[in-house]
Amino acid sequence: MTEYTDQERQTLRTAAFGAVFLVSHADPGFFASFKESIAGAKALAGASPELQAVFKTGGLPEIPKGSPAELESGVITALQQSTGILQAKSPEDLTEFRSVIAAACDQVANASGGVKDTETAAIAKVHAALGS
Structure with a gap:
């Protein structure tokens, strides 16, 4: 394994949960966000045991605070840093990390009333930050 x-784990968690949060909040509305967050959590739970351990340990992820632009910037930075961390320490997990995050974002976007243009744009930003 x-x-x-601890900082790397925090960055990986922030990236994973932040990506779900970013896509979920691209489609406003409490009930939409609630359904989408559950869908994203289920997708992250489908990760390998090693990545699940990263997602589940060390407390709550630190979702960036501030304006929507600051939140997006913080999540994008965490995604980019996560790519670097995984490339350096566990390249075999990088492909899965990208795949799990992409699946989570797709499931979030599809969870409530179909995929909106704003969600598609958020997903594209996540993919760009992951280099996928």
């Missing part, structure tokens, strides 16, 4: 520092 790959050893990550």
Whole structure:
């Protein structure tokens, strides 16, 4: 099992949950966000045991705060940093990380009334940040 520092684990969690949050909040509305968050959590639960361990340990993810632009910037930065962390420490997990995040974003977008243009745009930003 790959050893990550607490900061690296936090960055990976922030990236994963932040990507779900970013797509979910691209489609406003409480009930939509609630359904979408559940769909995203289920997708993240489908990760390998090693990635699940990263997602589940170390407390709550730190979703960036501030304006929508600051939130997006923080999530994008965490996604980019996560790619670097995984490339350096566990390249075999990078492909799965990208796949799990992409699946989570897709499931979030499809969870409530079909995929909106704003969700498609958020997903494209996530893919760009992951280099996928």
